[in-house]
Amino acid sequence: MTATPSAIERPLNFSTPYLRADLVRDAVDYTVEGRTIVVNPGNTPVIVAEDLRKAIPPLSSTVLADARIEKADALLLLRPAEEGGEVSGVAEAPGWAHLADLLGPDGDFPRETPLFRSPQDEITTVVFDPAHVLGERETAMVQREFTVRANLWFAPAGTNCFIHNQHDFIEVHTQVHGLGRMQRFRNHDQASLYQDVLMSPGYTTQDPFCATGPQCTYHYPFHQYKADTDCIWLAIEYHPVPRAVRLARSQENH
Ligand SMILES: [Fe+2]
Structure with a gap:
């Protein structure tokens, strides 16, 4: 992920090799790199600043690939290691x-x-x-x-x-x-x-x-x-x- 200096990013305590899970706070002009499930847990829209400025609505999510976020108080980023891969071991x-x-x-x-x-x-x-x-x-x-x-x-x-x-x-x-x-x-x-x-x-x-x-x-x-x-x-x-x-x-x- 490419973060602006103001963004604070940390792995969530359930981040695993099967699934990388990160929290980003205070993101401004933030690029989500690679294919990522992006969750907006807040109550204001998060703008995806591509050709058209479109929102990820509050309490909602989307899948982005190398896309720029204009501004967000908080974002959850989820990336399975392998799409469609074996996950039954995650609970261990x-x-x-x-x-x-x-x-x-x-x-x-x-x-x-x-x-x-x-x-x-x-x-x-x-x-x-x-x-x-x-x-x-x-x-x-x-x-x-x-x-x-x-x-x-x-x-x-x-x-x-x-x-x-x-x-x-x-x-x-x-x-x-x-x-x-x-x-x-x-x-x-x-x-x-x-x-x-x-x-x-x-x-x-x-x-x-x-x-x-x-x-x-x-x-x-x-x-x-x-x-x-x-x-x-x-x-x-x-x-x-x-x-x-x-x-x-x-x-x-x-
Ligand atoms: Fe329930």
């Missing part, structure tokens, strides 16, 4: 774990479902109106601060990764390797599927699945990820910063 990298182990006995996640998660990296904070970002009102009114965390997931071909409907954050998913889908259901039953969002590498699900609930909670439909082939995908989570933390920070700054 340090820090990866089966979701049943991460959640523990109280998590009640089925051991027979082969779903693995990478270490999680805290990448930035953003401020936005969740109701605006989730398409519930046209203009932003109530700005909230969110901590943004990212991690990878891996599941082998044919895995139904568990239907669930609870998160205390806004989640967004980007396909990194293989072909998969995010699915919506009426209830816990696989037969109750009512929407199938197909995902290929570089694609981020548009319009996060959730709606705002009372007091910084989020209401999700029953949903799951399904891996059609061996799949790696990126999760970006937006965790609301509690009011007490925000107050403590503002007092520190005075």
